[in-house]
Amino acid sequence: MGEREFIMSGMDEVLSRIENGTTIDTIVKELSMNRSTLLAMIEFLVDEQYLEVVDLQCSCSTSNLCEQCQCSGADTGHGMAMYVLTSKGLRFIS
Amino acid sequence: MKLSTGDRWDLIDKISKETVTFGAYKHTLKDAIGELTVKPMTGIPVAIAIMYGFWSVFGSFAGFFTDGFFVRLFDAYWLPWLQEIFPGQGGWLYAIMVDAGGIESGEFVLSSNCLESFGVLTSGLFVAVGVVLPAIIIFYLMLALLEDIGYMPRLAVLLDTVLHRVGLHGYAIVPTVLSLGCNVPGVAATRILETKKQRFIMMTLLAIFIPCGAQIGIMQDLMPNLMGWILLYLIIGYFIFGYILNKIVPGKAPEFLIDVPPYRRPLLSNIGKKVGGRVRGFFVVAIPFVLLGCAIVGVLYQLGVIQFLGDALAPVFVGWFGVPKETAGPLIAAFLRKDLAVAQLDAISDLMTPYQMITAVVLVSIYFPCVATFAMMLKEGWKELLGALAVLTVVVFAYGGLIHLIGILLGVA
Numbered sequence: 001m002g003e004r005e006f007i008m009s010g011m012d013e014v015l016s017r018i019e020n021g022t023t024i025d026t027i028v029k030e031l032s033m034n035r036s037t038l039l040a041m042i043e044f045l046v047d048e049q050y051l052e053v054v055d056l057q058c059s060c061s062t063s064n065l066c067e068q069c070q071c072s073g074a075d076t077g078h079g080m081a082m083y084v085l086t087s088k089g090l091r092f093i094s
Numbered sequence: 095m096k097l098s099t100g101d102r103w104d105l106i107d108k109i110s111k112e113t114v115t116f117g118a119y120k121h122t123l124k125d126a127i128g129e130l131t132v133k134p135m136t137g138i139p140v141a142i143a144i145m146y147g148f149w150s151v152f153g154s155f156a157g158f159f160t161d162g163f164f165v166r167l168f169d170a171y172w173l174p175w176l177q178e179i180f181p182g183q184g185g186w187l188y189a190i191m192v193d194a195g196g197i198e199s200g201e202f203v204l205s206s207n208c209l210e211s212f213g214v215l216t217s218g219l220f221v222a223v224g225v226v227l228p229a230i231i232i233f234y235l236m237l238a239l240l241e242d243i244g245y246m247p248r249l250a251v252l253l254d255t256v257l258h259r260v261g262l263h264g265y266a267i268v269p270t271v272l273s274l275g276c277n278v279p280g281v282a283a284t285r286i287l288e289t290k291k292q293r294f295i296m297m298t299l300l301a302i303f304i305p306c307g308a309q310i311g312i313m314q315d316l317m318p319n320l321m322g323w324i325l326l327y328l329i330i331g332y333f334i335f336g337y338i339l340n341k342i343v344p345g346k347a348p349e350f351l352i353d354v355p356p357y358r359r360p361l362l363s364n365i366g367k368k369v370g371g372r373v374r375g376f377f378v379v380a381i382p383f384v385l386l387g388c389a390i391v392g393v394l395y396q397l398g399v400i401q402f403l404g405d406a407l408a409p410v411f412v413g414w415f416g417v418p419k420e421t422a423g424p425l426i427a428a429f430l431r432k433d434l435a436v437a438q439l440d441a442i443s444d445l446m447t448p449y450q451m452i453t454a455v456v457l458v459s460i461y462f463p464c465v466a467t468f469a470m471m472l473k474e475g476w477k478e479l480l481g482a483l484a485v486l487t488v489v490v491f492a493y494g495g496l497i498h499l500i501g502i503l504l505g506v507a
Contacts, residue, residue, distance in 0.1 A: 021263070021349030023132070023251055025125070042351070054288055054350065081353040082265065084288055 014041060015050060015093045018085055042083060050089035054082040128357060131248040141252060144245070148236050153314050155232040156225075160315050164224030168208045173216050177204050180215075190392035191215050209316075210441045212395070218388035221312065221437050222381045229311025230376050231369065233275050238368040242360035246271070251352055260336025261295045261347045262287070269296055273304040275372065277467040278379060280304065281474065291345025295336060297471060298482040301463040302489055303332040308380060308433035313455065316440040320452050327456045331493050339485065379466050380431070387431045391423055391438070400426065414491070416498035416507045417454045418445045428458045429465060449506040453497050461490045 017027055024042075028035050045051040085093075097105065130136045173193075182188045184202045189195065193211040196203050205211040208220035240246055246268060254264030265286060273280025277300055284296045305313070305328060313321050340347070394400050404411070404422035411419050420442050428435035435458045443451060463471065463486075471479045501507025 018351040019349055021254060021258070022351060024351065024353040025128070025132075027351075029121075039353075051351070054286075083351040083353075084348050 011041065011045065011050070012093055014038070015045070015085065015089050018051070018083065019090070019093060045089070046083065048088075049086055050092060051083045052086050054084055124356065128248070128354070131245065132251050132354070134252065137248070137252040141249060144240070148240075151236060152229065152232050152310075153318070156229040156311050156314060159228035160225050160311075164220070164228075165207075168216070168220045168224050169206070172219075173205070173208050173211060176213075176215055186396050189213070189396060190389060194392065194395065209437055212388065212392060212438070212441070214385050214388040214392065217437065218385045218434070221431075221434055222384040225312050225315050225437070226308040226380070226384075226433050227373075227376070229314070230275065230307050231373055233307040233311075234369045234372045235365070237271060237275060238365045239360055241368075242358070242364055244355050244357045247352070247354045251354060254350075254352075258347065258349075259340070260299070260333060261340030261343065262292055262336070263347070263350055264352070265350075266292070266296055269300060270304060273300045273306065274310065275307045276376065276379070277301065277304065277306050277463060278470045279372075279375075281467055281470040284474070288348060288350075289346050291343050292347055293474070294343060294345075294478055294481060295339045297474060297478060298339065298485050299332055299336050301467055301471060301482055302335070302460045302486055303328045305459050306432060306464075308376075308431070309436055309459065312433045312436045316436065317443075317451065317455070320448060320455070323452050324455050324459075327452070327497060328459060331456075331460065331489070335485075335489055335493075383464070383466060384431045384434050387427050387429075387434045391427045391434075394426065395423065414498065415453060415457060415494045416501060417450050417457065418442075420445055421454050421457070424454070424458060425461060429462050432458055432464055447506070449501045453494070453501065453507075456497060457490070457494050460486070460493060462486065 013031065014027060017030070024035065024038060027033075028038055031038075042051060046053060131140050176192050177183070180188055180192045183204075184195070190213065192213040192215055193205050194213065195205055195211075205216075208216045208224070211217050240249075247265075250264035250267050252264070253267050257264055257266050268286065269280045269283040272283050280300045281297055284293045284300070287293045287296055305325075310321075313324060317324075391400070400423040403426070404419040407422055408419040411417050411421055421439065424435040424438040424442075427438055436455060439446075439451065439454050439458065446454065462468075468479075471482060498507055
């Protein structure tokens with residue numbers, strides 16, 4: 001299966017799993033896929049506005065520490081990234 | 095040349111076939127170690143072990159410096175020295191700044207330790223520097239270590255299901271843990287939550303049920319045998335009222351896809367900067383409020399306001415909450431600093447049974463956020479603040495009354 005077909009057919013699978021709350025590692029394992037492939041798919045879903053990146057601030061930013069901390073305020077809080085379904089994503093899976 | 099969407103996909107297919115090798119997911123040892131802390135079967139025992147370790151180090155470190163060094167320094171040297179050199183013994187300024195003392199057989203008697211003296215320069219400094227500072231330093235050091243190792247996101251994943259029951263998600267553990275250090279950054283960190291409903295629930299629960307590091311430190315030092323019960327009541331309240339709020343507050347609490355980073359080696363310089371910055375924040379925010387709190391309570395005592403409030407609110411304190419009316423003073427001080435209020439409760443512990451002490455400390459924790467947290471909540475929006483205060487009022491009376499009722503049923507109230 002080509003990347004395009006894989007992405008299109010796997011998109012609803014990934015989105016429906018996100019609806020129930022999960023981690024990237026869990027999806028990678030459950031769908032037995034390459035992590036980088038899933039990350040690319042998520043990037044695509046974000047670009048297409050099916051998913052939204054949650055703006056996580058590093059905890060240090062709450063105490064004006066980001067200038068000193070390695071995260072520089074742009075990190076997704078302890079190196080963690082979070083995504084949430086948009087209304088377009090919810091419509092797609094329903 | 096402009097490519098159509100179909101052509102672009104074909105081109106992507108072609109490039110990816112030539113450049114990318116797709117393989118099945120391979121489980122590595124690193125993944126396995128990472129999973130141990132995320133899967134409930136292994137993750138919960140690991141989390142309990144880490145929390146136990148956290149607690150043990152916290153208690154030992156804080157106890158070592160407070161009991162082994164600061165108690166001796168303040169009670170044996172600082173207090174007697176101030177009692178001697180400060181002018182106007184027995185006067186109102188002396189009572190507010192150094193020692194309120196007591197009357198025995200019609201004579202003014204000086205206090206023997208800093209906790210009972212109630213002075214700004216004695217109780218105030220002792221609580222802030224001698225008791226709270228060691229606790230805050232070790233708390234932030236441990237927290238920075240857990241953050242930099244990469245354990246916090248795993249704890250978030252582990253607790254995701256539980257926290258969804260109260261309308262939050264796993265990452266709500268970050269504001270919660272931060273609040274265990276100080277409620278102010280905890281309230282600020284609620285911004286990481288996605289919806290208004292989640293932010294409101296989180297902010298309300300933090301303001302009511304999460305004791306700050308300063309309060310935990312002083313409880314650990316003054317009433318270690320009651321700590322477990324106090325924290326148990328607060329944790330139960332967190333989930334009961336979180337569950338209720340989730341049912342009645344309109345709005346959504348969506349699910350998330352989380353990308354957990356790998357474990358990594360913490361950098362000493364990074365930890366040093368985090369701890370240093372947070373401790374500096376404590377000095378700037380907390381210490382002036384502790385001293386101010388001491389001064390205000392001292393003035394109110396001198397003016398007879400505490401006595402008046404205690405008498406006026408006696409039916410509520412004694413009848414509804416089951417605590418002595420003398421708790422009015424500490425409850426007023428709690429608005430400025432909860433740690434100071436706990437210290438003041440300990441100073442009147444002779445008037446209370448252990449269960450009344452548990453009730454009084456839980457009330458100090460839940461009855462009102464300290465003034466710094468109050469200001470932070472106001473910054474987040476006055477509507478949210480008013481909503482949180484309305485919930486808080488209901489919670490104080492309902493939960494305070496419930497704890498009293500439990501005590502009556504158990505025959506210990």
